[in-house]
Amino acid sequence: MTHHIALYGKGGVGKTTLAANISAALVEAGFSVMLVGCDPDGASCSLLHDGAALPVLQDQIRGRETIAAATAVHAGYKGITCVELGSSPFTGLRSPGDLQRGVQELKRLQLFEQLKPDYVLYDIPGDSACSALQAVVAEVDIVRLFVVATADYKALQSANDAFALLELLNGERAEPILMGGVIPNGITSSFEESFVSDFAFHANARTIGKVPRSLVVRQCELYGKTVIESRPLSNQSYYYRRLANQIVDASGAIYSGNLPQPMSAERLRSWSREWADRIYALENGLVTDGAAI
Numbered sequence: 600m601t602h603h604i605a606l607y608g609k610g611g612v613g614k615t616t617l618a619a620n621i622s623a624a625l626v627e628a629g630f631s632v633m634l635v636g637c638d639p640d641g642a643s644c645s646l647l648h649d650g651a652a653l654p655v656l657q658d659q660i661r662g663r664e665t666i667a668a669a670t671a672v673h674a675g676y677k678g679i680t681c682v683e684l685g686s687s688p689f690t691g692l693r694s695p696g697d698l699q700r701g702v703q704e705l706k707r708l709q710l711f712e713q714l715k716p717d718y719v720l721y722d723i724p725g726d727s728a729c730s731a732l733q734a735v736v737a738e739v740d741i742v743r744l745f746v747v748a749t750a751d752y753k754a755l756q757s758a759n760d761a762f763a764l765l766e767l768l769n770g771e772r773a774e775p776i777l778m779g780g781v782i783p784n785g786i787t788s789s790f791e792e793s794f795v796s797d798f799a800f801h802a803n804a805r806t807i808g809k810v811p812r813s814l815v816v817r818q819c820e821l822y823g824k825t826v827i828e829s830r831p832l833s834n835q836s837y838y839y840r841r842l843a844n845q846i847v848d849a850s851g852a853i854y855s856g857n858l859p860q861p862m863s864a865e866r867l868r869s870w871s872r873e874w875a876d877r878i879y880a881l882e883n884g885l886v887t888d889g890a891a892i
């Protein structure tokens with residue numbers, strides 16, 4: 600069975616880095632993996648290709664009736680199937696409609712049936728209308744949505760927007776799109792970890808994994824590789840492998856009935872003010888460690 604998994608989140612929170620490292624960890628664990636890049640820059644898969652950009656599917660098709668399935672995909676690290684559906688300098692920025700047509704093309708080429716990957720990961724950029732996410736879920740049955748969030752207000756607001764979209768879509772579907780969890784990324788302290796976890800708790804969601812902020816990620820990015828490939832024995836690789844493992848568990852789990860409940864704009868604001876007060880208390884020595892959190 601193929602599990603279609605979406606990684607979503609605000610710009611710059613680390614989706615692409617996570618998608619590539621999770622893919623690498625999954626393939627090392629023996630699963631077959633396809634990474635579908637939806638980033639507008641068309642560079643979702645480059646860490647699996649020594650930093651090189653891949654041809655964008657829509658560019659490959661341009662001017663042709665169709666292309667062979669084998670031409671549409673590119674084998675990356677340890678045989679991960681890579682597809683880029685983003686934009687390219689040749690075509691300019693693509694719309695969510697273009698992205699949706701790109702996913703339709705994958706279906707038309709019957710890539711999922713032919714390749715039968717265990718996991719298909721979609722690296723989906725965030726915006727206030729969650730339009731790229733909408734484009735993907737309109738075409739494929741996403742088994743779990745994972746929202747990537749750094750410990751800042753805007754990242755959590757974007758996660759909350761995704762919960763709101765999920766609630767809206769699920770109201771119209773027989774089979775709900777399930778929430779896999781919020782992935783805290785770039786975490787530097789227990790305070791940041793608690794901040795993201797508490798947000799998830801208040802939105803009836805949960806966090807899954809935790810990826811610390813690390814210079815190793817930057818180093819490997821400069822090499823054009825995943826951490827899993829370039830620094831396989833590093834602590835950071837451990838976190839990516841652990842997360843991949845948790846994603847496998849979450850994707851196979853039987854639906855428990857928990858769907859996220861987005862906070863209203865007012866509730867999100869009052870919740871964040873409570874956290875601002877906590878930071879004040881920490882800064883001013885009213886509490887002296889994270890225990891009070």
Ligand SMILES: Nc1ncnc2c1ncn2[C@@H]1O[C@H](COP(=O)(O)OP(=O)(O)OP(=O)(O)O)[C@@H](O)[C@H]1O
Pocket residue numbers: 608609610611612613614615616617638724725784785786810811812813814816817820
């Ligand atoms: N855990 C981490 N520790 C340190 N740096 C990180 C971490 N995760 C990601 N980064 C760095 O943060 C930057 C942004 O990451 P990335 O491109 O994966 O984000 P993104 O969410 O895909 O962004 P976009 O929305 O623009 O596509 C990159 O330089 C990446 O190396």
Ligand SMILES: [Mg+2]
Pocket residue numbers: 614615616638643722
């Ligand atoms: Mg990206």
